[in-house]
Amino acid sequence: QSALTQPASVSGSPGQSITISCTGTSSDVGGYDYVSWYQQHPGKAPKLIIYDVSNRPSGVSNRFSGSKSGNTASLTISGLQAEDEADYYCSSHAGSTTLLFGGGTKLTVL
Amino acid sequence: EVQLEESGGGLVQPGGSLRLSCAASGFTFSIYAMNWVRQAPGKGLEWVSVIGASVSVTYYADSVKGRFTISRDNSKNTLYLQMQSLRAEDTAVYYCAKAQYSATWKRGFDPWGQGTLVTVSS
Numbered sequence: 001q002s003a004l005t006q007p008a009s010v011s012g013s014p015g016q017s018i019t020i021s022c023t024g025t026s027s028d029v030g031g032y033d034y035v036s037w038y039q040q041h042p043g044k045a046p047k048l049i050i051y052d053v054s055n056r057p058s059g060v061s062n063r064f065s066g067s068k069s070g071n072t073a074s075l076t077i078s079g080l081q082a083e084d085e086a087d088y089y090c091s092s093h094a095g096s097t098t099l100l101f102g103g104g105t106k107l108t109v110l
Numbered sequence: 111e112v113q114l115e116e117s118g119g120g121l122v123q124p125g126g127s128l129r130l131s132c133a134a135s136g137f138t139f140s141i142y143a144m145n146w147v148r149q150a151p152g153k154g155l156e157w158v159s160v161i162g163a164s165v166s167v168t169y170y171a172d173s174v175k176g177r178f179t180i181s182r183d184n185s186k187n188t189l190y191l192q193m194q195s196l197r198a199e200d201t202a203v204y205y206c207a208k209a210q211y212s213a214t215w216k217r218g219f220d221p222w223g224q225g226t227l228v229t230v231s232s
Contacts, residue, residue: 003154003156032216034216034217036217036218036219038155038219040155044224045205045221045222045223045224045225046147046155046205046207046219046222047220047221047222048210048218048219048220048221050218051210051217051218051220052217052218057210057218057220089154089155091155091157093216097169098157098169098171099157099160099216100157101147101154101155101156101157102154103154104154104155
């Protein structure tokens with residue numbers, strides 16, 4: 001199975017909102033509500049920021065939100081801050097035995 | 111505080127073997143599924159394997175099936191990844207990651223360890 005498709009990069013100015021897409025198929029993103037998003041700063045481990053498409057773990061800012069329509073999931077970051085500059089990865093289960101990640105999106109805060 | 115600490119990485123020749131460990135603390139290790147995820151230098155994340163809390167369930171990515179074996183020792187709160195027949199394309203930072211919820215491994219991984227680097231080269 002192929003990795004999920006994400007844009008290589010997105011950018012925005014402080015205070016703006018940006019959206020990162022994650023496109024799969026009906027066998028993964030479209031077939032299950034098990035989409036997660038991770039934030040990774042350079043040289044650091046990934047951090048879970050969204051799970052089950054739109055749920056935030058405790059302690060994650062409500063500026064982060066997730067949604068899904070058909071085979072595409074989306075992560076929206078509102079009120080962009082400099083600290084949001086990082087790589088973002090989506091993941092989705094594809095059946096009961098496999099998990100796929102997206103290729104990652106580099107967010108630049110201008 | 112939940113903590114995961116990987117060890118065992120290093121330089122290995124193509125065709126060689128290596129065993130990674132992940133020491134867990136701060137939670138009831140035995141009731142959570144655990145995962146290995148890797149990241150090649152400058153590349154994205156790739157899920158490698160998962161083991162259920164009861165150790166009877168293990169799944170692997172096609173890229174490592176038949177070469178890697180995931181296991182756990184609940185008495186030592188430790189997760190392992192035995193890697194054999196290593197290839198250059200296995201070069202990556204290997205992270206262990208805890209399932210967020212005990213009932214399933216599908217609802218996100220939290221937290222992740224800091225990773226251990228495996229380099230496969232002659």
